[in-house]
Amino acid sequence: MLILRYKYISQRQFIYLLSILVGFLSGVGAVVLKNLTHFFQHLLEGKLVIDYHHAFYFLFPILGLTIVYLIIKYIIRNRVSHGIPSTLFAISKRKGIMKRYQMLASILTAPLTVGFGGSVGLEGPTVATGAAISSNISRLFHLNQTTRNLLIGCAAAGALSSIFKAPIAAIIFAIEVFSLDLTIASMLPLLLASLSAIITSYFFFGSDVLLPFKIEDAFKINDIPYFIILGLILGVVSIYFTEAYDRIQKLFDKIDSPIKRLLVGGIGLGILVFFIPPLYGEGFEVINNLLAGNAEEALKNNFMHLDLTNVWIVILLLFGLVFFKIIASALTFGAGGVGGIFAPTLFMGSVMGNCVAKIINITGISNVSESNFTLVGMAGLLAGVLHAPLTAIFLIAEVTGGYELFIPLMLTAAIAYSIAKYVHPYSVYAMELGRKGELITHDKDHAVLTLMDIDRVIENNFVAVYSDMNLEKMIKQAVVKSNRNIFPVISEKDEKLIGIILLDDLRPIMFDQTLYKTVFARDIMQNPPEIIVIGKDKMTDIMKKFKESNAWNLPVIKNGKYIGFISKSKLLTAYRNKLIEVTS
Template sequence: MVLAVVVGAGAGGGSVVFRWCIETFTRLFSGHADYAASPGSGNPYVPWLGPWFVLLAPVLGGLLYGPLVHRFAKEARGHGVPEVMLAVAQHGGRISPKVAVVKTLASALTIGSGGSVGREGPIVQIGSALGSTLGRLTKVTEGRMKLLVACGAAGGIAATFNAPLAGVFFAMELITGTFNAEAFGATVLASVTASVIGRAAFGDVAFLNLPDFHVDHLVQYGLFALLGIVAAVIGVGFSRFLYAVEDACDWLWRGPEWLRPAIGGLLLGLVLLALPEMYGVGYPVLEKATGGGYAVGFLLVLLAGKMLATSLTIGIGGSGGVFAPSLFIGAMFGAAYGIGAHDLLPGTAGPVGAYALVGMGAVFAGAARAPITAVVILFELTGEYSIILPLMLAIVLATATSRLLSHETVYTLKLRRRGIDLDGPAPGARIGSQQVGTVMEPLPPPLPSSTSLPDAADLLSLSGHGVLPMVDEAGAYVGVVTAQAVAEALAEQPQAAPARVGQLAEPSAVVVADQPLAQALHALLSAAGTGVPVLDRAHGEPVGWLSHQSALRAVQAHAATA
C-alpha cells in the first residue's frame, strides 16, 4: 500500500511534467497554447509564413523525437498501452526506466509539433515505467510488480484527466484484466494520490466543459441504442484503418528509421494545412462540435480527417495515444448523427450535444472494448451524470457489436500483428504451447446432484481436490461444487441449508481439451480448489481434469526433453 502511494505520487508528478512539456512545445512550434483553438492562424514567431508553418512543424518535431526514440527506447514509439499490456502479461511487469523519460519527451514533441494523437497512451506508459522501476528497486514479487505497474497507469490517467475512478478501472480492465480487493485497493490509493497532485496543479474542474443534457423522451433511448451499434462499426473501422496506414508507411519507407518521422512529417503537414483542426489533441474542436458549432458535412470531414491524421502520425513513427482521437471521432459522428435525428424527429430527438457525448464513449468502447472504463471516464471527463443511462446503453451495445465484428481491440491488434498473443506463453517459456488434452489428468468421479450435503462433504474430503464435477439425474454435466460451498451450507441453520448438493452447483471456468495450456492457466489460477474440469469442445462434457500438479509436470517434462 505504501508503494502504491509512492507510485501514485510519481505518476502525478510525471503527468504535471508531461503536460507542461506539451504546452511548452506547442507554444514553441505553433505560437499558441493550443493551436486547435485558433486553426488556420499564423505562428507569431514566424508571421511571414502565415498558416503555412504547419508544413514545417511536424518535420522539425520529427527531426527531434525520431533520433531520440531510435537511440534510447524504441518501445516509446506508438501509442504505448499495448507495450504496457505486454509487459504485464508476459514480462513480469518489467519496463525499462528510460521509457518514462523518452516517452515524455517524444510524445510531447509529437503533440506539440502537430501530431494528431492523445495524451493517455504516453502517460500510461510513463506511470507504468515508474511503477516497474520502483518495484525492481524494492525487489517485490512478480505479482506485486505487475500491481505497481497498474498503479502507475491508474495514477497517470487520474492526474492527467482529473478522473480518479477512470484511472482505477482503466488499469484493472485494460492493463491487468483482474478485479480483486487487493488490486482495487492499491490502484485506488495510487489514483487518489495522483489526483490530489493533479488537482493542485491543474485545478479541480471537469476536463471538458459541456452544456447540460437531459433525456426527455423514451424514443431517444432507441436513437441512442442505434448510435451505439453504428459507433462500434466506426470504432472497429478506426482500428483497422490505423494499422492499414501503418502498414503502408512501413512498405513505402526504405530509409533509416530515425529519419522516418521527419520525412513523413511532410505528409502530416499537408493534412494540417488542409485541415488545421487536426493539430495536436484537438479538445477545443471537440467541445465546439458538442456545442453544435459545425454543420453535418464538416463534422464528417473532421471525422475522416482525424482518422487520417492520427493514423499518419502513428504510421510515420510518432508517439501518442489513440484514446483522445477515438473520443474526437466519436464526438464528430455523434454530433452528425444528432443533427440528423433532430431533423427527422425535431420534437423528440433532444439536443445534439447529448449524441456527441454518447458517441464519444461508444466509439471508444467499440475500439478498445472496455465498457466500464468508457462509462466512468466519460462521466468524469464531462461531469454529465444526467445522461448516464443512454451512455451505458450505447456503450454496452457498442462493446457487444465490436466483439461480433472483431476478435481484437485497437490495443491488442498491434500485438497480434507482431505475432504476440497476450493469453499465450512468452517466447522461450517452458510451458504454454502444449494442448490441455496432453497434460490433463483423469476426471474425478462426479457427484450426482441428488447427493445429500453430509455425503457430499465426505466425498469432497476424500477426493483431495476441494472441488468436484457434478451431474444431474440423467448423467449430464451441470457444473462443479466446491468444498467451501458445502461447508458454508452445513454451517447454516437447518431450515436454511439445502437438502441436496445440486442446489450448490456453480458454473466452472471454460477449459477445453484442444486449448493451449497457457490460456487455461488463467482459469486454473482463478478457480476454487486444486483444479478445473476439461471439457470437450464439441459436446461441452467433461473429459479430464487440469490441476496445478499436472501443469507443473508439463514443465518438468519439457525440461527433461530440452
C-alpha cells in the same frame, strides 16, 4: 532500507505505500507531459500560425517528428514503443519488467510529437511513463511478478485519474485494459493510486479539467431509438478506426528505412493538418466547442472558406474530421511519433455524435440534445475501439457530471462494443499481442499459460544419437550413459531432429551381438508424436499437443535444430507453481 522494511512493515502495508507513491509519480508525469505539450502548442500555433502564416501548419508536424527521430536515435538510443501496447507487452512477455530508459522516453518525445501537431494523444505516453516508473520501483524492492503487474495497473489508474480527474473510471480502466483481478487485494492499491494521482492533479492544475462541461439537457426516454442508431453507427466507425489504423501501420512496416517512414508520414500529416487545422494535436479544443454548441468555431479554419451558416456544410466538414482523424493519427505513428489513441478516439466519437444529432434535428425527425449526443458519442467509440465499455461509461459520466445520461451511455457503449468485438476480437491496444496469443486476459487459465516461460521447462539431459550410428555405438554411447528412455536422433551435419528411438525399441535387440554392426539408428527410429517449435508454438499450443498426442515427452526444436525435450509432468508442475504465484 530493505532490512527496515522487512522488520517493521508488512508486505500488504508496503504495497499500499508503494501504490500511493506510484499514483503520485504518475500524476507528476501527467503534469509534466501536459505542460510541455501545451507550452509547445501555444508557442507554435498561437504565435507563428495566427500571427505569421498558415503554411506553418504544414511545416510543424514534419519538424516535430524530425526532432523526435533525432532524440530517439542519438539520446534515447532505443526504440520508443506506443504507450499502452508496450506496457501490455511488458506484462505478458517480460514479467512486468520495463527498462529504465522508458521512464523518460515518452516525456522527451510525446510533447514534441503532439505539441508540433502530431494528431495523437498523451494518455498512452502518460501510462507508459507511470508504468515504467512503477516497474523499476518494484525491481528496486525485489517484488514478485504479480506485485509488479499490480503496481503497473496502479500507474495506469493514476495516469488517467490525473489527466481526466476521473478516479473511478481510472480504476475500471486498469481492470479492463490490463486484465487485473477485481479483488480486495487489488482494489485498495488501485484506489490509493487513483486518489494520490487526482490529489496531485488538483495541486498543480486546480479545478481545471479537459472537458469543462456539465449536463444541461435532461435525458428523454423518447430518444432511446436515436441512441440505438448512434450505437450502431459508432460500432461501424469503430471497425473503420481499427481497420484504417492497422492497415496504415502495416504499410509503414514494409518501409525499411526510418528516414523514409519519417518523410512519408511527416509530409502526409503536414498536408492533412495544413488543409484541416482541427486535426492539429489532441483535439480537445474541438470537442469543447462541439459540447458548447460552437461547431462553427471548431471549423472556422476550413481551407475552402465554406459558409458555416449552412448546417449541411458543417455536417459534411464534421464527417471529414471523422474520416481523416485516424489517418492523421496513423501517419503520426508511422512516421515515428510517440503518442496514444485515447484522445483521437474521444475526438472522433464526439464529432460523430454531434453529426448524428445535427442530422436528426435538421431533418425534423425529432429534436435531440446535440451536447448529449456528443458526450455519448465519445463513450460509444471509446467502448468500440478500446474494448473498454465500463471505462467509457464512467469516464464520460465522471468528467462531465453526466450521471443523468447513464442509460444512453450504457446502451450506446454496449451496442458499439458488441459490433466492434464481433468483427475485431482484440482492441487496437492488444491487436498484435492477441494475434500471437500473448495477451493477458481475464481467462485465468490462458493468463497463466501466457506468463509461463517455455525455456524453464525444457530438459537437456537426453542423450542424442546420430542417424548413422550402429547398434553397438548406441548401446555404449547412449543407453549406458543415459537415465532416460528416449533418444533423439539427429543428423550429424546440421543437428536437425530426424526422429526418436525409445528404449522399448532397443530392448528386444540390444543383447543380440550379431546385429551390432548391421543395425543402425535410422533403421529403428520413429517419428515423434508431435514436435514443439520454439518461436512458433505458444504455451497453449504445447498443452494442446500433449493432450492430442497423449505423450509424456515431446522433442523441442529451434530454427530446425534439436535443443531438448519437454515433459508433461514438468510442464504441469510449472503451471501449478505459476498459478499459485499469479493468484497469491
